Amino acid sequence: MTTAHRPPSHQLLPASLHEGARVLDPAKGREGIAQFIGPWEDPEPRRIVPCAVFMRPEGGGIEWTVPPGPVREAETR
Known part of the structure; x- marks a missing residue:
């Protein structure tokens, strides 16, 4: 899904952050x-919370x- 086709609450998120993505919570x-x-x-x-993960x-x-x-994309294994 391109950034232009994302809901407004998702438009500022990196493209790598989407439902189903493997991500890292550094906190x-x-x-x-x-x-x-x-x-x-x-x-x-x-x-x-307008945009929670x-x-x-x-x-x-x-x-x-x-x-x-x-939150950011996790390293590939």
């Missing part, structure tokens, strides 16, 4: 698969969320 030092990228309401503070460990496990800024 936690973890790699995972991007499961969802988009707006999300954080239930604890009841705050809207939900990640899951490769092979399954517990999801976690990160802001899209620090």
Whole structure:
């Protein structure tokens, strides 16, 4: 998907960051698969996050969320 065809919330993200991509969360030092990228309401503070990235460990496990800024494409194995 080209940047021009992405939803407005995704337009500033690098093209390598898309659902299904293997990415690195440098803040936690973890790699995972991007499961969802988009707006999300954080239930604890009841705050809207305009563009959150939900990640899951490769092979399954517990999801976690990160802001899209620090997330980058993982090194190829």
